[in-house]
Amino acid sequence: MENKLRILVLTSSTGGGHDARAQAFAEWCFELYRHGVDVRIEQMLEKSSVVSRSGVNLYNWIQVHMPFLHTFFYTAVEALSYLNRSGVSIGRGYYREVLDEYQPHLVLSVHDCLNRGYFQYARERLGRENVRCATYCGEFSGGWGYSRNWIEPSVDLYVSRTATARDFAVKHGIPVEKTSVRGHLMRPKAVMDVIPAEKRSTYLRKQLGLKANRFTIFLATGTNGANNHMVLLEALKKHHRRVQVIAVCGRNKEIYNELVHWRSNHPKLPLYLDGFSDVVHELMQVSDVIVTRGGTTSCAKALHFGCPIVFNAFQGIMPQERLTWKFFRNGARSQKIEDADDFARLIDEWMEVPEAYQHYRDDFLDMRYPDDQTELISDLVGLAEEASGFTVKRYPFPRRNGDNGEPPVDLASGNGAAI
Numbered sequence: 001m002e003n004k005l006r007i008l009v010l011t012s013s014t015g016g017g018h019d020a021r022a023q024a025f026a027e028w029c030f031e032l033y034r035h036g037v038d039v040r041i042e043q044m045l046e047k048s049s050v051v052s053r054s055g056v057n058l059y060n061w062i063q064v065h066m067p068f069l070h071t072f073f074y075t076a077v078e079a080l081s082y083l084n085r086s087g088v089s090i091g092r093g094y095y096r097e098v099l100d101e102y103q104p105h106l107v108l109s110v111h112d113c114l115n116r117g118y119f120q121y122a123r124e125r126l127g128r129e130n131v132r133c134a135t136y137c138g139e140f141s142g143g144w145g146y147s148r149n150w151i152e153p154s155v156d157l158y159v160s161r162t163a164t165a166r167d168f169a170v171k172h173g174i175p176v177e178k179t180s181v182r183g184h185l186m187r188p189k190a191v192m193d194v195i196p197a198e199k200r201s202t203y204l205r206k207q208l209g210l211k212a213n214r215f216t217i218f219l220a221t222g223t224n225g226a227n228n229h230m231v232l233l234e235a236l237k238k239h240h241r242r243v244q245v246i247a248v249c250g251r252n253k254e255i256y257n258e259l260v261h262w263r264s265n266h267p268k269l270p271l272y273l274d275g276f277s278d279v280v281h282e283l284m285q286v287s288d289v290i291v292t293r294g295g296t297t298s299c300a301k302a303l304h305f306g307c308p309i310v311f312n313a314f315q316g317i318m319p320q321e322r323l324t325w326k327f328f329r330n331g332a333r334s335q336k337i338e339d340a341d342d343f344a345r346l347i348d349e350w351m352e353v354p355e356a357y358q359h360y361r362d363d364f365l366d367m368r369y370p371d372d373q374t375e376l377i378s379d380l381v382g383l384a385e386e387a388s389g390f391t392v393k394r395y396p397f398p399r400r401n402g403d404n405g406e407p408p409v410d411l412a413s414g415n416g417a418a419i
Contacts, residue, residue: 003036003388003392004035004038005036005381005385005392006038006040006102006106007029007037007105007107007108007380007384008099008102008106008108009022009025009041009108009110010042010044010107010108010110010111010114010118011041011043011111012044012045012046012056012111012113013056014045014060015295016250016295016297017297018111018138020297023041023187024185025108026039027187027189028185028188028376028377031395032374032377032394032397033394033395034395036392037381037384040098040102044091044098044118045091045111045113045114048092049090051090058073064252067314068315068316074319074320077113077147077149078147078148083117086117087117087120087121088117088121092121095118096121099122099125099126100125103126104122104126104131104384105130105131105388106131106132106133106387107119107122107132108133108136109133109135109136110135110136110138110185112137112149112150113147115150115151116152118133119152119154119155129387131387132156132157132384132386132387133156134156134157134383135150135158135159136185137158137160137161137165138161139161139165139323140162140165140296140299140323140324140326141162141323141324141326142165142171142323143168143322143326144319145319145322146165146320146323147320150169151169151174152174153174155178156178157180157380158178158179159180159181159182159376160179161182161184161300163181165323166181182372182373183369183371183372184303184304184373185376186281186300186301186304190304191373192398193279193281194285201213203282204216208272208286209270210270214242214243214244215242215244215288215350215351216243216244216287216288217236217243217244217246217288217290218246218247218283218287218290218291219248220248220280220298221248221252221293227249227255228340229255229259230258230259230262231340232343233247233259233262233266235341235347237268239347240269242351243269245269245271245272246283246287247271247272247274248277248283249274250275250276251275252275253275256275259271260273280298281301281305284305285305287307288308288361289307289357290302291309292311293311293312293317293318293321294317294318294322294323294325295321295324296320296324299328304368306364308360308364309328309364310334310335311324311336312336312337313325313336314337314338332363332367334363374397378394381394
């Protein structure tokens with residue numbers, strides 16, 4: 001029987017970023033190792049306890065309706081760092097069942113509340129020599145909003161998105177020799193689906209029904225659909241001859257329905273509208289600027305694809321979002337808008353003085369840094385191999401036809417599809 005590595009990924013749906021990184025990790029493992037690595041993703045907070053599930057629901061409600069209240073919620077959640085100093089206090093029974101049944105070689109946490117206690121209990125249950133524990137922290141910088149729950153000094157590997165965030169983790173207890181800076185964790189599809197510059201105008205016209213030569217503003221939102229699209233669109237009406245808009249609504253059906261009606265009554269402003277989108281990475285590549293809250297996943301994609309960010313700070317910025325905003329403010333002088341008037345002033349300036357936008361874009365592009373996500377996956381799979389005592393075959397990326405050990409597919413015959 002072929003040896004198979006087992007990796008347990010701990011996540012939770014507070015926002016969409018944690019789950020997105022868990023999904024990205026699983027897809028990368030399959031891309032690089034095929035069936036040699038088995039990944040099991042567990043939404044541990046929701047599935048292990050009614051108390052934790054209620055907390056997740058409250059977080060998401062606050063994010064959509066009253067972001068300013070999250071400061072109080074965040075402060076309360078920090079108490080988990082004391083409850084889980086050496087073991088799992090809430091939801092321990094379900095976690096025990098998962099560990100006993102799955103017997104993972106690696107426990108990977110992509111969520112702040114699933115590090116402390118969870119690693120110690122996994123070693124206690126499975127044996128220290130049989131399991132390794134790792135964290136991927138998606139924060140951009142440190143300070144207020146960087147949860148102490150991320151900091152578990154017994155971790156075998158602590159992966160940070162940026163050097164700035166890594167330095168903060170080391171300052172607060174993570175041994176420097178256990179740290180690594182590996183950049184973003186995005187799905188392989190996002191890395192591979194690159195639209196060449198010469199084809200972006202075609203994409204705008206044929207895929208989105210927009211103009212090829214307009215300044216394109218992308219109004220984005222997270223999975224939960226927290227947004228201020230309606231008031232931002234109202235601020236753009238006067239520029240209908242020079243700008244066009246892409247708007248996605250996440251899983252917020254109410255705002256999608258409202259915007260369908262708004263678009264029908266404002267035909268002069270070109271608007272591409274979608275609900276939950278799987279091609280956000282493509283939309284960014286054909287946009288001149290993205291307006292979004294400080295969600296790490298959206299901002300990481302924007303940086304990767306070179307789409308300048310304007311931060312949506314309506315009703316305040318949540319503590320975790322402050323870390324992202326601070327990183328881009330300090331590094332690229334990125335702007336935040338607190339109301340429609342702020343947004344209107346910024347767009348008015350760019351329309352009147354195109355050089356102002358060009359400077360804004362250049363500063364943003366200067367922040368980009370190389371990141372090879374295959375190195376991140378290799379580091380983590382290597383930990384699982386260390387615990388298991390065996391190695392698994394790695395395939396090249398991007399994979400070519402036949403690289404997966406199966407007979408090549410004859411694309412000309414119509415019996416297969418290009419990878």
